[in-house]
Amino acid sequence: MVVPGRSAPTLDTTPVPQLIARKRDGGALTDEELRGLFARYLAGDVDDAQMAALLMAGVIRGFSRAEAVALTDVFVASGDRVDLSALAGPTVDKHSTGGVGDTTTFVVAPLLAAVGCQVAKLSGRGLGHTGGTIDKLEAIPGLRTDLSVDEVRRQVANVGLAVASATADLVPADKRLYALRDVTATVPSPALIASSVMSKKLAGGASTIVLDVKAGDGAFSPTVDDAEALARLCVDIGRAHGRRTAALVTDMSQPLGDAVGNALEVTAAIEVLQGGGSTRLREVSLALAAGALELLGRTAQEAAEEAAAALDGGAALARLADLIGAQGGDVRVVDDPRAVLPQAPVVVDWAPPAGRVRTLACRRLGEIAGALGAGRQRAGDPVDPAVGLEVGVRVGDPVDAQGRGPRGPVVRIHARDDAAVARATAALADAVEVADEAAAGPPLIHRRIGFAADGD
Numbered sequence: 001m002v003v004p005g006r007s008a009p010t011l012d013t014t015p016v017p018q019l020i021a022r023k024r025d026g027g028a029l030t031d032e033e034l035r036g037l038f039a040r041y042l043a044g045d046v047d048d049a050q051m052a053a054l055l056m057a058g059v060i061r062g063f064s065r066a067e068a069v070a071l072t073d074v075f076v077a078s079g080d081r082v083d084l085s086a087l088a089g090p091t092v093d094k095h096s097t098g099g100v101g102d103t104t105t106f107v108v109a110p111l112l113a114a115v116g117c118q119v120a121k122l123s124g125r126g127l128g129h130t131g132g133t134i135d136k137l138e139a140i141p142g143l144r145t146d147l148s149v150d151e152v153r154r155q156v157a158n159v160g161l162a163v164a165s166a167t168a169d170l171v172p173a174d175k176r177l178y179a180l181r182d183v184t185a186t187v188p189s190p191a192l193i194a195s196s197v198m199s200k201k202l203a204g205g206a207s208t209i210v211l212d213v214k215a216g217d218g219a220f221s222p223t224v225d226d227a228e229a230l231a232r233l234c235v236d237i238g239r240a241h242g243r244r245t246a247a248l249v250t251d252m253s254q255p256l257g258d259a260v261g262n263a264l265e266v267t268a269a270i271e272v273l274q275g276g277g278s279t280r281l282r283e284v285s286l287a288l289a290a291g292a293l294e295l296l297g298r299t300a301q302e303a304a305e306e307a308a309a310a311l312d313g314g315a316a317l318a319r320l321a322d323l324i325g326a327q328g329g330d331v332r333v334v335d336d337p338r339a340v341l342p343q344a345p346v347v348v349d350w351a352p353p354a355g356r357v358r359t360l361a362c363r364r365l366g367e368i369a370g371a372l373g374a375g376r377q378r379a380g381d382p383v384d385p386a387v388g389l390e391v392g393v394r395v396g397d398p399v400d401a402q403g404r405g406p407r408g409p410v411v412r413i414h415a416r417d418d419a420a421v422a423r424a425t426a427a428l429a430d431a432v433e434v435a436d437e438a439a440a441g442p443p444l445i446h447r448r449i450g451f452a453a454d455g456d
């Protein structure tokens with residue numbers, strides 16, 4: 001069943017330049033003003049230039065907590081909501097605030113489905129230097145992400161999970177704004193991120209929501225304290241709407257998994273589901289799945305054991321195949337991702353001088369992958385699913401005189417042509433720093449927010 005979106009009774013029509021000027025000067029917009037502004041934006045009566053100016057003013061001056069709450073409501077009300085209440089089993093959703101090499105959805109969603117949860121997830125495309133689940137899913141030949149509200153609900157009822165993009169039906173205001181923020185450098189605002197994330201979670205209909213709020217150079221929240229503030233804002237919005245909501249603050253000072261780029265990240269996630277792959281991607285994925293199970297009443301130990309068993313026993317991989325099959329994708333990808341996914345024509349290894357890796361500039365690595373074609377320079381640009389970077393080292397790892405780390409080449413560049421390789425090579429020299437002595441990266445999981453076991 002579809003729950004139609006609410007429409008505002010009367011619309012505020014304050015001239016847009018006045019609203020922009022108020023934000024520019026540090027003022028706040030009311031609930032009614034935001035509702036009217038977005039209704040006019042979606043109707044084509046406010047153009048992208050005006051919206052971008054307002055967003056930039058808000059990014060610089062800050063949006064208030066009340067504006068974040070109002071924006072979330074405006075986004076949810078812009079479309080329909082998925083009603084999952086008739087489904088047997090707990091409904092669960094998961095979301096990341098955006099990172100580099102962050103493919104946890106591909107592990108967490110099937111893992112939760114494998115332990116009896118119903119997972120309906122609305123995801124986004126790449127944003128700024130970060131990757132997006134929808135772009136990654138679309139790297140799988142044939143796979144559809146533009147599911148209607150009814151298709152999401154039916155698929156969850158049939159196979160236990162669905163991952164869809166925001167569409168004309170579902171949070172269309174976020175879909176439009178997300179694309180505009182991506183190309184106008186207006187992503188890093190806690191209120192804009194919280195309202196974008198939480199509107200998709202509220203419209204998606206799940207009663208339990210676990211969030212992965214990233215902290216570090218590759219995240220939109222540079223410090224752990226900033227990330228905690230964003231996590232608390234999201235948790236408060238979820239709880240105010242009656243959803244069980246909690247968050248982990250996790251490290252994004254270096255890429256999470258071993259790959260940055262759409263098809264490469266799908267491969268990296270499937271390798272984890274097959275029992276190998278990146279231990280960091282595995283650890284954060286398990287912690288998020290266990291976090292959702294804790295919200296559903298398991299103890300921390302029960303939750304961790306249940307999540308690990310579903311991953312190690314292969315049940316989660318089987319559920320990923322169900323998801324891919326139900327959305328029209330080539331399910332052979334779960335057995336042999338490299339054979340099924342698009343491959344870049346030019347593959348070249350790159351390494352710094354021998355030593356110990358001191359920094360892997362996370363944002364820069366995301367930008368390099370983006371410039372290879374994995375991300376967008378303008379709204380609506382297609383992404384190249386095949387290109388990106390495989391990163392075979394972590395902070396602290398040794399690099400030998402042959403340019404290899406403990407797990408192979410330091411960086412393997414996957415590119416469309418030699419010119420793209422040359423540009424990536426020049427940029428990598430600044431992104432990967434090597435020193436004589438060993439350095440340790442920060443912990444992978446910084447903080448837990450909103451879990452009863454922690455008295456939160």
Ligand code: URA
Pocket residue numbers: 096097098124127187192193194196197200
């Ligand atoms: N993820 C989202 O869905 N929205 C943002 O604004 C950032 C990350």
